[in-house]
Amino acid sequence: MSPSQSRSAEVSAGMLVAAIASCKLLLHLYAGQYYGYFVDELYNLALARHLAWGYVDLAAMIALLGRIEMTLFGDSLSTIRIFPAIAGAALVVLAARIARDFGG
16 A cells, blocks of 8 residues: 555544544433432532542542533533543544554
């Protein structure tokens, strides 16, 4: 395969990964609006309202991210699911990059 063909295949693979990650993000945001609050989401909102240096059951960064998210977007059901949706889409991209690095 010539260098231009390999570059073209790499670009098309990158576009496919971006499309899959975008679909995952949109699906997460769309489907998440039809479910109510989960008990862990309510717990994370409570932690975000009362920041501390550490918690017995999880890292303090979870509460800090919750506070940042509440400050930027509020605490409605759809807005507290933005960071997890973005993280899920980023995970798709990360998995594709790792697969590419291993020759997949």
